[in-house]
Amino acid sequence: xxxxxxxxxxxxxxxxxxxxxxxxxxxxxxxxxxxxxxxxxxxxxxxxxxxxxxxxxxxxxxxxxxxxxxxxxxxxxxxxxxxxxxxxxxxxxxxxxxxxxxxxxxxxxxxxxxxxxxxxxxxxxxxxxxxxxxxxxxxxxxxxxxxxxxxxxxxxxxxxxxxxxxxxxxxxxxxxxxxxxxxxxxxxxxxxxxxxxxxxxxxxxxxxxxxxxxxxxxxxxxxxxxxxxxxxxxxxxxxxxxxxxxxxxxxxxxxxxxxxxxxxxxxxxxxxxxxxxxxxxxxxxxxxxxxxxxxxxxxxxxxxxxxxxxxxxxxxx
Ligand code: UT7
Numbered sequence: 001x002x003x004x005x006x007x008x009x010x011x012x013x014x015x016x017x018x019x020x021x022x023x024x025x026x027x028x029x030x031x032x033x034x035x036x037x038x039x040x041x042x043x044x045x046x047x048x049x050x051x052x053x054x055x056x057x058x059x060x061x062x063x064x065x066x067x068x069x070x071x072x073x074x075x076x077x078x079x080x081x082x083x084x085x086x087x088x089x090x091x092x093x094x095x096x097x098x099x100x101x102x103x104x105x106x107x108x109x110x111x112x113x114x115x116x117x118x119x120x121x122x123x124x125x126x127x128x129x130x131x132x133x134x135x136x137x138x139x140x141x142x143x144x145x146x147x148x149x150x151x152x153x154x155x156x157x158x159x160x161x162x163x164x165x166x167x168x169x170x171x172x173x174x175x176x177x178x179x180x181x182x183x184x185x186x187x188x189x190x191x192x193x194x195x196x197x198x199x200x201x202x203x204x205x206x207x208x209x210x211x212x213x214x215x216x217x218x219x220x221x222x223x224x225x226x227x228x229x230x231x232x233x234x235x236x237x238x239x240x241x242x243x244x245x246x247x248x249x250x251x252x253x254x255x256x257x258x259x260x261x262x263x264x265x266x267x268x269x270x271x272x273x274x275x276x277x278x279x280x281x282x283x284x285x286x287x288x289x290x291x292x293x294x295x296x297x298x299x300x301x302x303x304x305x306x307x308x309x310x311x312x313x314x315x316x317x
Contacts, residue, residue, distance in 0.1 A: 001119040002167030002316045004129075005065070006283040007058025008158045009051040010270070013044040017151070024147045031151050036246020040154030040271030042139050048080045051157040052087060052135035053094035055279075059159035060095070062286075065129060067097040070161070072127040074117055075103045076110030076134040076275040078304075079141055079184070087135060097131070107182075108242050108303025110134060110275035111158070112173070112311055115299075119168050133159040136274035141184045143202040152244075154271030158279025169296070170228045171311035172221050181206040181213075182304040214244065214302045215251045221300055221310035222256065229312050233258055235296060236312070238285065242301035243267035243277035252300075264290070275301070291315045 016039045017028040031037055043051075052075065060067060075088035082090070086103035106113040111134040118130040135157035142149045187200030218241065226233060233256045241249050246267055253263050266281050273280060278299050285291050293315060300310035 001122045001162045002165030003160050003313065004163050004317065005059040005061070005063025005161040006159065006279065006286045007055045007060075007062060008156065008280045008283040009054040009058070010041040010156050010280075011043045011046050011051065013042050014039050015042045020151055024151070026147045026151055034247070035152060036265070036268050037151070037271050038268050041156060043137050043155040048135050048137045048155065048157065049087060049090045049094065052091050052133050052159075055135070055157040055159040056091050056095050056131055056133050059131065059161045063129070063161040063163075065161060067095045069129050070097045070131045071099045072118070072121060072130045073097060073099060073101040074114040074130065074132050075101070076106065076114045076132070077103055078105055078107055078110070078136060078138070078274055080135070080137065088133070091133060106275070106303065106307045106309065107305055108244065108272075108274045108277070109301040109305070109307040109309035110303070111278050112171070112299060112301050112309025113307070115160070115162070115311065116171050116173060116309065118162050119171065122162065122164050129161060129163045131159060131161055133157060134275040134279050136276040138203070138272065138274045141203040146202070148207065149203055149205060152272050154273050156270060156273040156276045156280050158276045158283055160279055160282070165316055167313045167316050169312040169314060170225050172225055172309070174217070174221070174308045176306050178306045181209045182306075211245065211248060213306060214248050217302050217306070217308045218248070218252055218300045218310070219255050221308050222252070222298060225298065225310050225312050231296065231312070236262065236298045237291075237295035238297050239263050240278050240281050240285075240297055240299045242303070243270065243281065244272045274303070286317070291317070293317065
């Protein structure tokens with residue numbers, strides 16, 4: 001599988017740390033020193049499905065294809081207004097494609113899981129051109145009076161089109177059921193028969209626990225992948241890591257003994273956009289002309305579940 005097109009869409013509203021100070025007991029110094037975030041893009045009047053379709057159209061155009069050429073759509077998404085139908089079905093209608101569609105929820109690792117599924121489908125000869133979209137609005141999962149969480153997130157949609165080729169070098173997915181340190185619970189409709197207690201709750205995160213697990217698991221995945229591919233850390237042009245916290249990215253850079261030029265980031269401008277963070281950053285690098293044919297890229301993400309996903313691929317465009 002190789003990536004032949006990328007696209008992205010951001011919400012128009014920029015929320016700076018100073019804007020958060022107006023209604024929360026927080027400050028720019030705390031947010032920047034603990035997370036590296038200066039501002040984030042937050043959904044206001046937009047719909048996530050429109051942003052997802054916008055990112056998808058740009059990726060298809062970048063690939064030099066038409067929506068008709070797409071024969072499978074995979075959308076990574078944790079939350080949007082619809083429980084059903086899947087966001088992938090909505091994207092299909094909006095862009096005018098005519099293929100099978102499916103959604104994946106692997107939290108912040110979802111884009112890598114979706115890419116891995118696309119790779120399998122292409123290797124199996126079941127599809128020629130697959131659209132992979134990651135569209136997320138985590139700002140709708142948090143309690144905006146909880147300063148420990150609402151400052152961390154932003155929204156956005158990133159997309160890629162993949163097709164047959166020699167791009168994917170190695171991938172690794174892991175899941176360890178650990179549901180008590182990061183979750184969001186939605187209350188279902190009542191029925192006349194429900195007797196058990198039920199509740200809904202905004203996102204809960206044990207930040208320190210997630211921080212530790214994220215650094216350890218991402219470092220482990222990166223090492224295993226480099227070993228599998230027979231590569232040294234410096235053979236990779238860019239490490240495109242899940243943009244959850246600048247300190248996590250710096251810890252991984254330190255552990256690999258690499259300087260920060262290997263670690264492009266958008267967390268300072270976009271906040272944590274869940275599974276959209278990697279394709280958003282990938283599109284940014286591609287459109288700025290920073291990716292050259294033959295460059296090796298390593299992507300690594302972690303998220304609720306606890307899931308991790310990582311892959312190495314060669315830029316072939
Ligand atoms: O993509 C999903 C995966 N998520 C992540 O990767 C997030 C991983 N975790 C983190 O990034 C960090 O743990 C956080 C940024 C969430 C928190 O940083 P921390 O250094 O672990 O801080 P903490 O939670 O231990 O809180 C330290 C202090 C507390 O005050 P006390 O108890 O020491 O008096 C908090 O109440 O900072 C306080 N605090 C704040 N102060 C100002 C928490 N949030 C804020 C805030 N502004 N927004």
